[in-house]
Amino acid sequence: MERTFIAIKPDGVQRGLIAEIISRFERKGYKLMAIKLVVPTKEFAQKHYHDLKERPFFDGLCDFLSSGPVLAMVWEGEGVIKYGRKLIGATDPQKSEPGTIRGDLAVVVGRNIIHGSDGPETAKDEIALWFEPSELVSYTSNAEKWIYGVN
Ligand code: GTP
Ligand code: MG
Numbered sequence: 001m002e003r004t005f006i007a008i009k010p011d012g013v014q015r016g017l018i019a020e021i022i023s024r025f026e027r028k029g030y031k032l033m034a035i036k037l038v039v040p041t042k043e044f045a046q047k048h049y050h051d052l053k054e055r056p057f058f059d060g061l062c063d064f065l066s067s068g069p070v071l072a073m074v075w076e077g078e079g080v081i082k083y084g085r086k087l088i089g090a091t092d093p094q095k096s097e098p099g100t101i102r103g104d105l106a107v108v109v110g111r112n113i114i115h116g117s118d119g120p121e122t123a124k125d126e127i128a129l130w131f132e133p134s135e136l137v138s139y140t141s142n143a144e145k146w147i148y149g150v151n
Helices: 011-012 016-027 042-048 060-064 080-088 101-105 119-130 143-146
Strands: 002-010 031-038 070-076 114-116
Touching: 002 016, 002 080, 002 119, 011 016, 011 060, 011 070, 016 031, 016 080, 016 101, 042 060, 042 119, 060 143, 080 101, 080 114, 114 119
Parallel strands: none
Antiparallel strands: 002 070, 002 114, 031 070
């Protein structure tokens, strides 16, 4: 089953939005496979955002991600990478639709509270960067037969 890396950034943690954000993924029907609270170093943040290193906001972005606790998670479910980003909404909260996490809970692009992997390769790399394989917990949830059906 598909997996994605989701992180609540320091602004989301400090604003007390952890439960609200987790609840949206949980209620959708996705399954939590790993979770931990960490303060990344700036070097780690640079690794996470390496694709953006030429962008003018890169340094500020890495300073920000390493400025406090980040809630790192792995979520599993059919289509979770793409649909997870739909739940998150557009990068710039000025453009995210109401009903999305950023649309409902954030105002500016530099403080958009949540990260989600943007494709299968990125998801694989980000999960490997943030988690040891032993930190991922595989289990069957009783809700699955109601979420996916059986046959
Ligand atoms: P992530 O899920 O955090 O990776 O966001 P994204 O995939 O929607 O956007 P992208 O990967 O392009 O950018 C990563 C992060 O850089 C964004 O979430 C923003 O916090 C920040 N960012 C992107 N564009 C801008 C910008 O124009 N200005 C500033 N200040 N920050 C930006
Ligand atoms: Mg991105």
